[in-house]
Amino acid sequence: MSRYVLGVSALYHESAAVLLRDGVVVAASSEERFSRQKQDSALPVRASRWCLEQAGISMADVEAVVYYEKPLRKFERILVSQLTGFPSTLPAFQRTALTWLTDKLWVRNALCKELGARPSQLMFSEHHLSHAASAFYCSPFERAAVLTVDGVGEWATTSLWQGDEHGLKPLSEVRFPHSLGLTYSAFTAFLGFRVNNGEYKVMGLASYGEPRHVDKVEKVLQGVDGGGFQNDTRYVAWHKSTVRSYSGAFEQLFGAPRQPGTPLDPRQGEGKHYADIAASVQVVLEERLLALAERLHADTGLDALCMAGGVALNVVANRRLLRDGPFAHLYVQPASGDAGGALGAAQWAWHEVLGQPRVDPGLTPGLGRDWPDDRVRTLLDELNVRFDDVADDRIERAADDIAAGKVIGWFQGRCEWGPRALGHRSILADPSRPDMQDRVNKVIKLREPFRPFAPSVTAEAADTYFDVPPGGEGPAEWMTIIGDTREEHREAMPAITHVDGTARLHRVRREVNPRYHALIEAVGARTGRPVVLNTSFNLKGDPIVSSPVHALSTLQSCEMDAVYLGPCRVARGQLPRGGAS
Amino acid sequence: MSDPTPTPPGRVEDVGMRLGTLGQLLRLFGRGKRPWLLPLVLLLSVLGLVLAGLQAVQYVAPFIYPLL
Ligand SMILES: [Fe+2]
Numbered sequence: 001m002s003r004y005v006l007g008v009s010a011l012y013h014e015s016a017a018v019l020l021r022d023g024v025v026v027a028a029s030s031e032e033r034f035s036r037q038k039q040d041s042a043l044p045v046r047a048s049r050w051c052l053e054q055a056g057i058s059m060a061d062v063e064a065v066v067y068y069e070k071p072l073r074k075f076e077r078i079l080v081s082q083l084t085g086f087p088s089t090l091p092a093f094q095r096t097a098l099t100w101l102t103d104k105l106w107v108r109n110a111l112c113k114e115l116g117a118r119p120s121q122l123m124f125s126e127h128h129l130s131h132a133a134s135a136f137y138c139s140p141f142e143r144a145a146v147l148t149v150d151g152v153g154e155w156a157t158t159s160l161w162q163g164d165e166h167g168l169k170p171l172s173e174v175r176f177p178h179s180l181g182l183t184y185s186a187f188t189a190f191l192g193f194r195v196n197n198g199e200y201k202v203m204g205l206a207s208y209g210e211p212r213h214v215d216k217v218e219k220v221l222q223g224v225d226g227g228g229f230q231n232d233t234r235y236v237a238w239h240k241s242t243v244r245s246y247s248g249a250f251e252q253l254f255g256a257p258r259q260p261g262t263p264l265d266p267r268q269g270e271g272k273h274y275a276d277i278a279a280s281v282q283v284v285l286e287e288r289l290l291a292l293a294e295r296l297h298a299d300t301g302l303d304a305l306c307m308a309g310g311v312a313l314n315v316v317a318n319r320r321l322l323r324d325g326p327f328a329h330l331y332v333q334p335a336s337g338d339a340g341g342a343l344g345a346a347q348w349a350w351h352e353v354l355g356q357p358r359v360d361p362g363l364t365p366g367l368g369r370d371w372p373d374d375r376v377r378t379l380l381d382e383l384n385v386r387f388d389d390v391a392d393d394r395i396e397r398a399a400d401d402i403a404a405g406k407v408i409g410w411f412q413g414r415c416e417w418g419p420r421a422l423g424h425r426s427i428l429a430d431p432s433r434p435d436m437q438d439r440v441n442k443v444i445k446l447r448e449p450f451r452p453f454a455p456s457v458t459a460e461a462a463d464t465y466f467d468v469p470p471g472g473e474g475p476a477e478w479m480t481i482i483g484d485t486r487e488e489h490r491e492a493m494p495a496i497t498h499v500d501g502t503a504r505l506h507r508v509r510r511e512v513n514p515r516y517h518a519l520i521e522a523v524g525a526r527t528g529r530p531v532v533l534n535t536s537f538n539l540k541g542d543p544i545v546s547s548p549v550h551a552l553s554t555l556q557s558c559e560m561d562a563v564y565l566g567p568c569r570v571a572r573g574q575l576p577r578g579g580a581s
Numbered sequence: 582m583s584d585p586t587p588t589p590p591g592r593v594e595d596v597g598m599r600l601g602t603l604g605q606l607l608r609l610f611g612r613g614k615r616p617w618l619l620p621l622v623l624l625l626s627v628l629g630l631v632l633a634g635l636q637a638v639q640y641v642a643p644f645i646y647p648l649l
């Protein structure tokens with residue numbers, strides 16, 4: 001009889017639920033894909049129920065419901081920090097007392113009440129242990145060094161581990177308030193972007209700048225002997241405030257912060273100044289990560305590195321680690337943020353508490369909700385939406401559209417696990433058209449013009465067009481590393497090549513996603529390059545679409561030309577007046 | 582497949598779990614490392630039970646999360 005473990009992460013960042021059957025992932029989803037609240041942090045009630053439905057079981061069939069961290073230890077850290085900073089922490093203390101006493105302290109109750117778990121089913125992992133477990137147990141390595149880096153968990157903000165046949169062994173950690181993730185977030189806020197959401201914008205902005213302020217950033221974040229780091233707490237405020245992450249001294253060091261929402265041209269004037277700051281913090285982050293990697297390599301003597309935690313989503317740093325660091329192989333758990341904690345919590349319980357041997361967890365890009373072809377057709381009929389049934393030639397039709405310069409929505413198979421669109425819920429276009437970046441940025445995604453799009457390329461052609469450091473092929477399948485667009489192809493693919501010549505490529509293997517692979521090949525047959533521009537299927541501020549209704553609503557709200565919903569092609573003109581939803 | 586709809590715990594079970602959580606907190610703080618947190622926890626416990634009884638306050642998503 002099969003055994004089930006449900007992992008849950010919630011209450012801080014993006015919440016998620018993951019169901020393992022005999023150690024293999026059968027269903028995984030963020031709550032936002034159901035609630036339609038971007039980065040929804042509420043308890044993943046709908047995602048959990050869907051996981052159980054997907055497996056055809058009830059909560060009573062689940063052996064363990066595993067929460068991804070220890071709330072009481074987190075509460076302890078918060079109380080200690082606030083008492084240490086008293087009286088300046090008083091306003092923060094009031095908010096803390098309110099949120100914890102009304103909500104966060106009672107996770108055990110909420111898991112029983114909202115999810116239907118029994119108290120005897122509950123287990124609690126630790127925040128960085130969950131990150132580490134997700135990285136190691138999903139990796140292809142039998143033995144590996146593991147590095148987890150984020151804002152903060154209970155106390156740890158960075159943890160070093162060794163994973164092998166005996167499980168995960170903690171080696172060392174850096175504790176709050178010293179934090180690489182919070183440092184990067186403080187600069188994110190200073191540069192006028194939203195914390196927990198705009199960090200990748202800082203990374204994109206950094207490519208326009210020169211690291212002129214490294215010495216200043218190093219005042220905020222210093223390296224220490226042995227590969228560690230520490231923050232000078234005079235410059236930061238995250239340890240004593242719930243609304244500010246940097247101090248007045250920080251502003252004296254870097255000047256006035258950028259006002260959110262104001263125009264930003266990173267090539268000149270004030271915009272260039274902010275780009276220089278972004279470049280500087282990116283360089284310092286990379287240096288600190290390299291030092292940690294050196295330490296971890298020295299401690300373990302292993303040649304493979306696994307990573308998770310929000311900072312592991314810094315794809316630029318990941319390349320630097322692989323290119324300039326001591327490890328020959330790298331694996332980054334694709335849902336490295338806290339959503340991935342649900343996965344790691346479940347894997348920790350399965351392997352380290354229930355004592356089960358390692359298995360291939362079957363992590364594929366599509367672990368979320370599916371919409372069978374017949375249901376899509378029925379739904380479109382019910383919504384009065386006209387469509388072309390392209391079940392037998394969807395690849396050819398979609399390739400024709402892309403080659404003709406159209407922008408299409410590609411809604412095929414199960415929804416993605418993790419923050420990236422990997423060919424299941426993607427907006428696709430031809431990257432060789434000079435106007436395409438502008439068009440998709442301005443009229444579809446409403447993004448900052450300085451941000452490039454990512455390319456999807458067939459694995460067979462990846463080396464022809466892109467240069468990824470040795471060992472980076474695996475991460476490139478999950479868009480967790482960047483490569484260089486080869487010099488001779490940069491001009492031909494402006495929409496997916498960043499200002500510094502890099503691209504966050506998505507390497508697509510036929511065995512992993514045969515339909516998407518076939519589509520890219522078909523595009524290649526028409527354009528001469530098996531490469532498509534791939535961006536997530538959503539509008540600004542929305543989560544990635546998860547149902548055909550969301551997809552139609554997106555088609556209606558922007559200048560996309562058509563969507564491929566399973567076997568159905570719906571063009572803009574086929575939508576009924578007044579909308580489909 | 583059996584019914585996935587959760588059966589919420591009863592009032593007594595709910596209060597029992599809350600008391601269990603508070604007990605764990607007291608053990609965590611009283612274990613020699615940070616005994617000076619104990620009075621604060623006791624005060625918060627009383628406050629917490631009152632607030633939980635009133636169910637009047639909604640959680641507000643933080644801008645900066647480390648202290649929330
Ligand atoms: Fe985390």
